[in-house]
Amino acid sequence: MELEKFYYDNRIVRNFSIAAIVFAIVAFLVGLWIALELRYPSLNGPYSWLTFGRLRALHTNAAIFAFVGNAMFAGVYYSLQRLLKTRMASDLLSNIHFWGWQLIIVAAAITLPLGYSTSKEYAELEWPIDIAIALIWVIFGVNMIWTILKRRERHLYVAIWFYLATWITVAVLHIFNSIELPVTFWKSYSVYSGVQDALVQWWYGHNAVAFFLTTPILGLMYYFVPKAANRPVFSYRLSIIHFWALIFIYIWAGPHHLLYTALPDWAQSLGVVFSIMLIFPSWGGMINGLLTLRGAWDRVRDSAVLKFFVVALTAYGMSTLEGPLLSTKTLNSIAHYTDWIPAHVHVGTLGWNGFMAFAIFYYMFPKIYNTKLYSEKLANAHFWIGTLGILFWALPMYFAGFTQSLMWKEFNPDGTLVYGNFLETVIELLPLYLMRAIGGALYLIGALLFVYNIIKTATSGKLVAQEEAEAAPLVGEYKKHKGEHWHRIIERKPIQLAIWSTIVILIGGAIEIIPTIFVESNIPKISSVKPYTPLELEGRDLYIREGCNACHSQMIRPFRSETARYGEYSKAGEFVYDHPFLWGSKRTGPDLHRIGGKYPNSWHYNHMWAPESMSPGSIMPKYPWMFSLEGNDGSLDISATQKKLQAMQTLGVPYTDEEIANWESTLNKQAEKIAADLNKDPNIDVEPNEEIIALIAYLQRLGTDIKNEPTSN
C-alpha cells in the first residue's frame, strides 16, 4: 500500500512547553513567597494582594493548571500525533486551545490576588473564567477526538485512553462543581450549600488531583517511559487493568477529605473503602512504569531523563500509598488540618508531576529542535538539587504535622488542654516553616538550571516545526476476525471507549452525590439556624475575598480535643444557608466555627488591625485595608447587597421580600450598633461603613445559632 506523507506539528508542542516552563517558575516563586510569609508574616507590607490568603490560590492554580496543565498539553500533542500517525486535526483549534488557555491563566493571575474568588479549592476562579475554561476544554476535546477519528493507526494505544478519560472526567467535574449563580460580573454563589457543597467540592477537588494531575500524566508515562528506555511497557495487560480500575475507583474517593465532618456517615465510609482500594491500581501503574526500565538500569546512572522518571514514579508510589493510609479514619483524625497534608500533596506535585514534566521536556526538546541536550551534566545537577529540594520541603512538614497534631490533642491530668492557646502550637512550627521554604528554594534553583539548559538546547538547534512522517492510510472497513476479543473492538472504536469511560466515572459520583442532595434525612434541619443578616453576608464575602479559609477551618470534629478547645462540634444542619461552604482544609490558625461571641468586638477590631497586639507571635497578616484609617478608604461596598440577597433567595435561602426590600436599614442598624460598641473603647474610632464592621458582624455570628435552640429535645 502506498505510504502517505504528512507532517507532525511541533510548533504547538513547543508553545505549550514554553508556557509550562514559564508558569512553572511563576508557580514556584509564588510558592516560595507564601512559604516565607508563614515565617515572616509582615512580608506583604501594606498590600492586600500579596497576602497568603489571596496568593495561596494563585500558587495552587499556577502549579496545577498553568504548569502541569501546559506540560500535559505539550506531551499530549506530541504523543497523540505520533501514536495515531497523523497531524493534529486542526491547527486553528490547536492555536485557539493554546492562546485561550494562556488567557485564562492571565485572568486567574489578575483576579485571584485582587480577591475575586469563589473560595472553593482549585476552583477559585469566578464564573466568567469558569465559562472560558469550559469552552477551551471543549476545543481541546474536539481537536483530540477529531484527530483520533482521522488517524492512520487502527488501534488506540493505552496512553490515548488515559487522555480521553481525562478529557471527559475533567469536563464533568468542572461543570458540576462550577454551577453557580452570578450576582455581578466578578461575584457568584455556589448553587449548593453546606454539606452538599462540601461533597461536590471534594468530589471535584479529589478528582482534580486524580484526573488532572494523575491520569493524563500516567498516559504520558505509558508513552514517554517506553520511548526513553527504548523498550515496550512491562505489561500491556496490566496497563488495561490499571486504566479501568483506576478510573472506576478514583471517582468515589472524594469523601475522604471530609472524614469526621458533618458529611453523612455512609458517604464517609464509601470514601474510605474506595480510597484504600486505590492502592492496587496505583501501584499496578507504578510497578508497570518502573519495570519498563528492566534491563535499562545501567542507563539510569547516566541518563538524567531516566533518573527523573524513576524518582517521579517512586514519588507517585509513595503518595499513592500514603493517600489511602491517610484516608483511614485513624490516620485521618491525626493528619487532617495539619501540615502533613501539604507534605503529602507536595511529594505528589513536586515529585510526580514536576519530575515527570522535567523528564518529558528533557526528552522532547532535543527531538523537536533536532539537536542534543546542551548539558547532560547540568540536567543531572538539576535532578540532585530538585530531589534534595523535595526532601527539604516534605520532611520538615511531616515533622510539623506530627508536632501539631500531638500538641492539639495533649491533655493535662485534670482534663484541660496542655496547649490551650492555639498560638503555642504555631510558634513551635516556625523553624520548620523556614526549612520548608529552603526546600522550595532548592527546587526553584534546580528548575532555573533546567530553564538555562533548555534555552541552550533550543538555541543550539532549530525548531523542526513541520516534522515529516509517513504511514499507510486506514482504508475500508476493518474485518472483524472470528472469536475476536471484545476489548479489541473498544481499542478500535474511540467513541465506544469514550462512552464506556463516561459511564464508569459517572457511577461513583452519582451514587455518592445524588442521595446527599435529594434525600432530606441526610441533613437534619435545626430550627434555630437562620440566614445571615445583610451585614453578615457582606462580612462573609470579605472572609471569602481575603481567603481566610486557606488557614482557618469552620468544622469542629467530634473529638474531645476539639470540643474542649473550640466548643460544640459542628452539625450538618448549621450550614444549610452557606453558599458556598467554608469548612476549609487546613488549620494554620485555629478553627473559627464557634468564634462568635468568644471575644468582644474590640478584640476582633484590634486583631485584624494588628494580630500581634492581641496574639503575640501570631503569623497572621495585618488587614489595614479594611479600616478607614491613615488615609485609607476602607468603606464597605454595598452596591450589590440587594442583588446578593436576591440571589440567595433564588438559591432557597428563606429571605422574605420584605427583608430584602429593607436591607439597607437592617444593615445600617446592625453596623451602627457594632460601631457604637467599638467606639466605647477610647483607643478606637470607627465609622459604621467600614469593612471591618461587616467582618466583625460575620465573625460574631459564626456558630452561635444552635445556642438559641429550644432545649425541649
Place this chain on the structure above:
Amino acid sequence: MISSGIEIYPLISFILFFTFFILMLVFVFRQDKKHIQEMSNLPFEGDKNPLQ
C-alpha cells in the same frame, strides 16, 4: 434518622465494583498474546532512528 433505605448504597457500590473488576480481569487475561505484543509496540512504529 435514616429512613430512606440509604444503607443500600454501600452494598450496591461493592457489588458493582466487584463484578466490574472480575469481568475485567477475565477479559484481560483471555486476550490474545500476539495482539498484546502489537499494542505494546505501538509507540515504536514509524521510528526512523530509534533512540540510542
